[in-house]
Amino acid sequence: MPESTPIAISVRNVTFGYTRHDTVLDHVGFDVPHGQSLAVLGYNGVGKTTLFRIITGLLRPRSGEAIVNADVIHGMRDVFMLSADGALAMQLSLRENISFRAKLFATRQDPSPIDLDQLDRLPLIEAFGLADRLDTKVGELSSGLRRRADIAVGLLFHPHLVMLDEPTNAVDPATRDLLIELSHQLSDSGRTLLTITHDLDYCWRIADRAILFDHGRIAIDRRIADFPDFDTFKAAMTIDEPHPAVLFGFNEERSHRS
Amino acid sequence: MNAVLWYDWLLCRRSRSFWASAALTPLLFAVMALQGAIIPNPLGGVTGTQLFLFCLLIPCCGWMSAALVSMNAIGALNLGSGESANRFVEEAYHESGRPMAGMVLAHVLLSCLLALPMLAIVIGLHCWWGTITDPSLLCSPLAWSGYLCTALSVFVTVAAMILSSGHNTNELVLAMMVTLVPIIAVMTVVIIALTLCPLAIPPLAIVVIAVTMAVAIRHCRRRYTDTFRSLG
Numbered sequence: 158m159p160e161s162t163p164i165a166i167s168v169r170n171v172t173f174g175y176t177r178h179d180t181v182l183d184h185v186g187f188d189v190p191h192g193q194s195l196a197v198l199g200y201n202g203v204g205k206t207t208l209f210r211i212i213t214g215l216l217r218p219r220s221g222e223a224i225v226n227a228d229v230i231h232g233m234r235d236v237f238m239l240s241a242d243g244a245l246a247m248q249l250s251l252r253e254n255i256s257f258r259a260k261l262f263a264t265r266q267d268p269s270p271i272d273l274d275q276l277d278r279l280p281l282i283e284a285f286g287l288a289d290r291l292d293t294k295v296g297e298l299s300s301g302l303r304r305r306a307d308i309a310v311g312l313l314f315h316p317h318l319v320m321l322d323e324p325t326n327a328v329d330p331a332t333r334d335l336l337i338e339l340s341h342q343l344s345d346s347g348r349t350l351l352t353i354t355h356d357l358d359y360c361w362r363i364a365d366r367a368i369l370f371d372h373g374r375i376a377i378d379r380r381i382a383d384f385p386d387f388d389t390f391k392a393a394m395t396i397d398e399p400h401p402a403v404l405f406g407f408n409e410e411r412s413h414r415s
Numbered sequence: 416m417n418a419v420l421w422y423d424w425l426l427c428r429r430s431r432s433f434w435a436s437a438a439l440t441p442l443l444f445a446v447m448a449l450q451g452a453i454i455p456n457p458l459g460g461v462t463g464t465q466l467f468l469f470c471l472l473i474p475c476c477g478w479m480s481a482a483l484v485s486m487n488a489i490g491a492l493n494l495g496s497g498e499s500a501n502r503f504v505e506e507a508y509h510e511s512g513r514p515m516a517g518m519v520l521a522h523v524l525l526s527c528l529l530a531l532p533m534l535a536i537v538i539g540l541h542c543w544w545g546t547i548t549d550p551s552l553l554c555s556p557l558a559w560s561g562y563l564c565t566a567l568s569v570f571v572t573v574a575a576m577i578l579s580s581g582h583n584t585n586e587l588v589l590a591m592m593v594t595l596v597p598i599i600a601v602m603t604v605v606i607i608a609l610t611l612c613p614l615a616i617p618p619l620a621i622v623v624i625a626v627t628m629a630v631a632i633r634h635c636r637r638r639y640t641d642t643f644r645s646l647g
Contacts, residue, residue: 164646214642215509227645233512236643244503248426260418261511 162190171221183373196360199370237316247296300327419521441536469561477565480529481572563620
């Protein structure tokens with residue numbers, strides 16, 4: 158990425174805790190150049206999702222600030238965040254969910270941001286195999302299909318900043334491959350992509366840069382191209398927590414029986 | 416705002432539990448108001464039943480309608496105990512770039528629209544049962560305090576349910592209980608005012624509503640941060 162590339166997101170010295178006494182993110186700071194694909198890694202509860210919510214303004218940091226650069230991203234309408242809980246109402250059909258988002262994103266200049274009569278012909282709907290499921294309630298879709306629907310519906314409105322929280326959760330290998338291809342096409346079209354994932358192989362294949370969080374701080378921030386191969390990348394991005402011999406109590410049970 | 420109204424109404428009208436609650440609530444509240452008959456001496460010419468009706472049970476219609484709409488909006492009616500609510504409307508609304516107060520107002524508007532027929536049923540039943548014989552009572556300071564307290568209750572309940580950081584059913588139930596506080600407070604003030612200065616009730620209620628709205632709007636602004644700006 159050239160040095161002159163404008164910054165899309167700037168996270169400046171952000172500290173956040175859900176209560177006064179805990180600190181989830183501790184003086185976190187980094188910039189994301191426009192068009193970069195950044196992977197955010199770290200174990201469960203380290204603050205990755207919290208960071209996404211701070212960037213989109215759904216959470217207020219205790220100190221510091223996150224900025225979505227208005228010189229690069231044209232409005233909050235250009236931002237899509239897929240949360241881990243999903244982005245669709247379970248009780249509504251996929252078509253109704255799209256309709257809700259279309260009403261929400263409508264403006265005076267553009268009252269119909271999407272052609273609701275031609276939904277089944279839209280490339281994203283076709284690519285994710287959702288054309289036949291448009292009138293199915295989201296709650297009746299399998300978790301994998303729901304994940305596909307979450308992503309497709311958000312991307313239908315062509316956001317320029319795409320933030321995906323564990324997109325490969327609950328998806329089959331074919332959908333995972335589809336998501337890898339989608340990420341490549343998003344990057345090729347110049348969009349900024351932030352992905353939270355635990356899937357290191359996925360990260361290796363889609364990201365330009367990876368940030369690893371540990372204890373609320375950035376432990377590693379490196380470009381993927383700096384790693385000679387996947388094994389080196391995997392070794393670097395895996396935090397070695399000391400694992401003492403863990404006993405789950407089953408052996409004890411067997412000795413009692415005998 | 417239109418999108419949220421459309422969405423809320425779509426969810427509500429498809430929910431059987433919503434219709435059951437909306438139908439039963441005014442009937443039960445109307446019956447509950449009859450308990451006021453146990454108060455022997457009328458207060459400032461107002462019977463115990465009328466006091467219960469306008470100070471407690473009519474505002475409770477607002478509380479109930481707001482709770483139903485809010486819980487539907489965040490998908491909480493389909494949750495098990497402790498399960499997380501779906502906050503995607505909040506996320507989608509924020510992404511649309513509109514001021515978040517619009518989302519809260521849309522929920523408030525639908526709750527008010529739902530509270531109106533509930534309120535009419537409760538009053539209609541009492542007219543039919545003969546506990547309200549004088550139509551001028553419906554425009555009295557006591558009645559106005561009831562109507563305004565209903566609006567206040569809707570606003571407080573929606574704001575608490577939508578803007579609270581409650582993300583699971585347990586926390587939402589707690590938020591619902593807390594939203595009963597304004598009704599209790601208003602009832603106490605009205606009972607005191609009835610004996611001292613009944614005409615002061617409506618202006619007092621308007622001041623309380625204005626202050627509550629100002630607090631909620633301030634909270635709304637503080638809750639959501641505007642991260643979209645030029646880096647400079």
